Amino acid sequence: MAVTIKDVAKQANVSPSTVSRVIADNSRISPKTKQKVREVMETLGYYPNFQARNLVIQKSRTLGVIMENSAQLAFQNPFFPEVLRGISAFAHESKFGLYLSTGSTEEEIFEEVVSMTLGRQVDGIILLYSKINDRIMEYLQSNEIPFSVVGRPYKDAETINYVDNDNIGIAAEVTNYLIGLGHRRIAFVGGDPDHIVSLDRLEGYRRALAKAGIAVDSRYIAEKNLISGQEGPAIQNMMKSSVSPTAIVTHDDLVAYEVIGYLRDLGLRVPEDVSIIGFNNHTLSEHLKPPLSSVDISICELGSRAAELVLAQIEGGQEEAGRFTVPARLIERGSCQRP
Amino acid sequence: MAVTIKDVAKQANVSPSTVSRVIADNSRISPKTKQKVREVMETLGYYPNFQARNLVIQKSRTLGVIMENSAQLAFQNPFFPEVLRGISAFAHESKFGLYLSTGSTEEEIFEEVVSMTLGRQVDGIILLYSKINDRIMEYLQSNEIPFSVVGRPYKDAETINYVDNDNIGIAAEVTNYLIGLGHRRIAFVGGDPDHIVSLDRLEGYRRALAKAGIAVDSRYIAEKNLISGQEGPAIQNMMKSSVSPTAIVTHDDLVAYEVIGYLRDLGLRVPEDVSIIGFNNHTLSEHLKPPLSSVDISICELGSRAAELVLAQIEGGQEEAGRFTVPARLIERGSCQRP
DNA sequence: CTGAAAGCGCTTACAG
DNA sequence: CTGAAAGCGCTTACAG
Numbered sequence: 001m002a003v004t005i006k007d008v009a010k011q012a013n014v015s016p017s018t019v020s021r022v023i024a025d026n027s028r029i030s031p032k033t034k035q036k037v038r039e040v041m042e043t044l045g046y047y048p049n050f051q052a053r054n055l056v057i058q059k060s061r062t063l064g065v066i067m068e069n070s071a072q073l074a075f076q077n078p079f080f081p082e083v084l085r086g087i088s089a090f091a092h093e094s095k096f097g098l099y100l101s102t103g104s105t106e107e108e109i110f111e112e113v114v115s116m117t118l119g120r121q122v123d124g125i126i127l128l129y130s131k132i133n134d135r136i137m138e139y140l141q142s143n144e145i146p147f148s149v150v151g152r153p154y155k156d157a158e159t160i161n162y163v164d165n166d167n168i169g170i171a172a173e174v175t176n177y178l179i180g181l182g183h184r185r186i187a188f189v190g191g192d193p194d195h196i197v198s199l200d201r202l203e204g205y206r207r208a209l210a211k212a213g214i215a216v217d218s219r220y221i222a223e224k225n226l227i228s229g230q231e232g233p234a235i236q237n238m239m240k241s242s243v244s245p246t247a248i249v250t251h252d253d254l255v256a257y258e259v260i261g262y263l264r265d266l267g268l269r270v271p272e273d274v275s276i277i278g279f280n281n282h283t284l285s286e287h288l289k290p291p292l293s294s295v296d297i298s299i300c301e302l303g304s305r306a307a308e309l310v311l312a313q314i315e316g317g318q319e320e321a322g323r324f325t326v327p328a329r330l331i332e333r334g335s336c337q338r339p
Numbered sequence: 340m341a342v343t344i345k346d347v348a349k350q351a352n353v354s355p356s357t358v359s360r361v362i363a364d365n366s367r368i369s370p371k372t373k374q375k376v377r378e379v380m381e382t383l384g385y386y387p388n389f390q391a392r393n394l395v396i397q398k399s400r401t402l403g404v405i406m407e408n409s410a411q412l413a414f415q416n417p418f419f420p421e422v423l424r425g426i427s428a429f430a431h432e433s434k435f436g437l438y439l440s441t442g443s444t445e446e447e448i449f450e451e452v453v454s455m456t457l458g459r460q461v462d463g464i465i466l467l468y469s470k471i472n473d474r475i476m477e478y479l480q481s482n483e484i485p486f487s488v489v490g491r492p493y494k495d496a497e498t499i500n501y502v503d504n505d506n507i508g509i510a511a512e513v514t515n516y517l518i519g520l521g522h523r524r525i526a527f528v529g530g531d532p533d534h535i536v537s538l539d540r541l542e543g544y545r546r547a548l549a550k551a552g553i554a555v556d557s558r559y560i561a562e563k564n565l566i567s568g569q570e571g572p573a574i575q576n577m578m579k580s581s582v583s584p585t586a587i588v589t590h591d592d593l594v595a596y597e598v599i600g601y602l603r604d605l606g607l608r609v610p611e612d613v614s615i616i617g618f619n620n621h622t623l624s625e626h627l628k629p630p631l632s633s634v635d636i637s638i639c640e641l642g643s644r645a646a647e648l649v650l651a652q653i654e655g656g657q658e659e660a661g662r663f664t665v666p667a668r669l670i671e672r673g674s675c676q677r678p
Numbered sequence: 679c680t681g682a683a684a685g686c687g688c689t690t691a692c693a694g
Numbered sequence: 695c696t697g698a699a700a701g702c703g704c705t706t707a708c709a710g
Contacts, residue, residue: 002457004703015681020705028679047457051399052703055390056686062438081419084439092441097460099401100423100439102431118341118386120687121436257626264628284621287596289603289628343687354697359689367695391687395702459703 003044012040023048054120062097063087063310064122066113066136068129069104077254078282079299080128083150086303087126094311096123110136117145124310130154130162131194148309148322150302152196161309161321165297165328167197171204171249172211174277174295174330178247179212182338183275187220187238187245189255198223201251201279220245235262239274246274246339253278253285253294256335260288275336290334298326342383351379362387393459401436402426402649403461405452405475407468408443416593417621418638419467422489425642426465433650435462449475456484463649469493469501470533487648487661489641491535500648500660504636504667506536510543510588511550513616513634513669517586518551521677522614526559526577526584528594537562540590540618559584574601578613585613585678592617592624592633595674599627614675629673637665 005023009016014037021029022037040046054060065087067080084098091098099122103109113136116122125140130151140147141156148161178186188205191198202221209216219241222234238244239262250256256278260270268274270290278285278294285292305324312322344362348355353376360368361376379385393399404426406419423437430437438461442448452475455461464479469490479486480495487500517525527544530537541560548555558580561573577583578601589595595617599609607613609629617624617633624631644663651661 002459002703005705006703016703017681017683017705018679021680024705030679033679047453049394049703050454050458050460051390051394052686053705054686055388055394055688055703056705058686060390065439077420078417081416088439088441089443092443092447097455098439098441100404100427100437102427102437104428104431108431114386115389116436119389120341121389254622257623261626282623283593284596284623287600288626341687344689345687355688356690356697356699357695360696363689369695372695388687391702392689393702394687394704395689397702 002049003046004049005046008037008040008044008046011044012037058120060121060123061095062099062122063091063307064099064101064113064116064125066101066109066125066127068109068131069106077252077280078284079280082299083128083303083306086300086305087307088303089300090304090307090311094307094315096307096311106135110139113139117143124148124314126150126306126310130196131192132196146310146313148306148313150306152200154196157323159321161306161313161323163302163305163309163324163326164197165302165326167200167328168204168207170295170297170328170330171201172208173204174249175205175208176212177330177332178249178275178277178336179208179214181247181275181336183247184214184339185217185220185243185245185247186214187222187248189235189248189250189259190221190223191251191255193223198251201249205249232262232265235259236266239263239266239268247336248274248276250276250278253280253282253292256285256292256294257288260292271335271337275339277330277336281331286333288335293331293333293335295328295330297328301326341388342385343388344385347376347379347383347385350383351376397459399436399460399462400434401438401461402430402646403438403440403452403455403464405440405448405464405466407448407470408445416591417623418619421638422467422642422645425639425644426646427642428639429643429646429650433646433654435646435650445474449478452478456482463487463653465489465645465649469535470531471535485649485652487645487652489645491539493535496662498660500645500652500662502641502644502648502663502665503536504641504665506539506667507543507546509634509636509667509669510540511547512543513588514544514547515551516669516671517588517614517616517675518547518553520586520614520675522584522586523553523678524556524559524582524584524586525553526561526587528574528587528589528598529560529562530590530594532562537590540588544588571601571604574598575605578602578605578607586675587613587615589615589617592619592621592631595624595631595633596627599631610674610676614678616669616675620670625672627674632670632672632674634667634669636667640665 005016005019009019022034101109101112103112124146127149130149130153132154152164153160190202206216256276270276278292281294281296285294309322344355344358348358361373440448440451442451463485466488469488469492471493491503492499529541545555609615617631620633620635624633648661
């Protein structure tokens with residue numbers, strides 16, 4: 001039904017091969033032939049069928065973008081659109097399309113990745129997260145599929161393309177900043193401990209305390225799975241202790257928003273009673289009252305660099321793994337003060 | 340290099356046709372043949388090449404998702420991930436993939452849509468926005484490509500698949516709510532007037548005022564393009580008038596956040612001095628201080644319904660256009676009070 | 679500079 | 695119940 005290369009060939013009195021070559025702008029075709037063929041393509045309204053082309057060239061010129069759990073937090077979190085923006089920009093530049101995972105369980109997502117890659121729908125994969133013992137990453141590795149990850153891989157980091165912030169460093173810096181303000185009892189509300197980013201930020205927090213000679217007190221550390229569904233009570237318990245923390249480092253602004261809510265329920269004010277600091281600098285953090293101090297992690301660049309890395313592997317046949325460390329910096333606003 | 344249907348056929352001592360049929364689980368193939376072929380597929384690690392299949396069945400089983408301007412607000416706005424969540428869920432259910440637009444100008448996006456559709460990369464399109472005189476929508480219509488839109492189309496609404504809230508109705512309700520609190524000088528800070536959603540919400544605002552016998556004062560109406568880049572001064576000007584508004588309806592929570600910032604700069608408090616209300620009920624609005632009253636527009640359902648509509652057209656060969664009106668309701672929080 | 683032929687990996691009438 | 699053949703719409707050595 002649609003007009004094909006054959007229709008054009010017939011109409012232009014050339015062979016399909018020739019039409020194919022003018023599409024590719026092959027230099028061996030004479031200008032006048034090109035001209036003629038192009039006119040015919042125009043009048044017939046020809047448009048190349050990419051499915052057919054892709055089949056023969058054994059490429060898809062598309063990237064699979066895998067997010068962890070589409071039904072969950074990933075979608076609430078402004079991180080996702082922002083990182084996608086970076087990926088989009090770079091992919092578009094290179095004329096690559098984006099194919100998105102849609103599954104909502106690990107099993108579903110795994111199946112999708114297999115289907116995308118073995119089914120030749122994508123030339124490479126960008127993993128939007130990094131966690132411990134990730135079946136998907138192992139699959140990609142053992143099948144030698146080009147991929148890059150946003151976040152430090154748990155293992156084999158030398159052989160994997162990835163982009164990351166210096167999460168340990170910046171978390172230490174943030175903690176130090178609070179220590180510098182005079183805080184000694186500093187809590188940490190972390191994320192999912194399966195995620196490397198959570199681990200790294202916690203590690204930075206620990207190091208800063210250690211360096212300052214402050215003992216790490218496990219009662220001041222809340223990880224997501226430890227408190228799952230019970231964040232409110234857990235946090236409130238922590239705050240009701242007689243030696244409650246005077247400052248809290250949270251691993252994400254969204255978490256900070258919630259914590260602030262719990263504090264409010266307890267009649268505690270930010271920053272007068274408790275200082276608080278977030279990560280990821282969501283657009284809205286500056287609109288809070290007081291505006292939330294947070295760490296800008298250059299989300300968009302995280303995305304574009306991740307795209308750059310897979311594309312280098314796909315197109316350049318890059319052998320060695322690439323890595324980018326993207327800037328992170330603390331943005332001081334009004335949510336911290338001296339204790 | 341990859342194992343194909345032929346390899347399996349050879350190994351299993353059957354023809355490629357037979358292998359193809361066991362993949363399709365065709366009932367005319369004997370159980371023992373199926374069994375044997377499946378074993379071979381297993382041991383060889385066969386996986387079907389979708390590009391090849393798609394080429395012959397003339398389908399792609401993927402949906403193109405078009406967002407307006409990937410470099411802009413679309414990405415800052417939590418609306419996008421949430422609507423995508425709805426689309427994902429429905430598409431995944433129907434075993435459809437998602438192909439995302441990546442362009443950042445209207446021209447680029449138009450080219451992508453043409454490439455996706457004429458290039459047979461997608462079976463249908465979901466438009467994530469609706470605006471006046473949209474070239475892309477016209478293209479989809481005249482080429483009879485299955486599509487649905489999130490938002491009411493500017494014209495030909497009877498023949499187009501779309502989902503929407505009753506924006507006129509809910510905007511009127513919101514305005515009425517403020518009138519009911521005793522406000523008479525109510526401002527409206529709108530969005531891009533090219534967008535139908537902005538038009539509809541403004542219309543609802545007008546109707547409510549008219550019905551209450553309050554004259555519509557154009558000085559109380561700010562549209563995005565009128566104030567572009569100058570929102571701050573424009574809003575502040577409005578507020579410094581001797582008859583400044585005592586309440587403001589904003590077309591999106593993000594706009595409300597900004598307006599609140601400007602008010603704060605003027606030393607005006609919410610809700611003591613000015614009441615304010617937003618739309619779209621972003622996750623963070625409840626964390627503001629005071630928490631922002633907003634309209635929940637069921638974003639996720641907007642997405643899943645849009646997917647449902649295109650899929651009905653693609654799969655069911657649906658002839659008549661479908662439509663869903665998704666619930667919208669005002670969520671009262673702390674940002675409004677009597678004047 | 680151009681064409682005939684083979685092939686990418688599948689599906690599907692048609693025939694038996 | 696199964697196979698041989700044609701074909702989906704392209705690209706690309708090979709030959710001239």
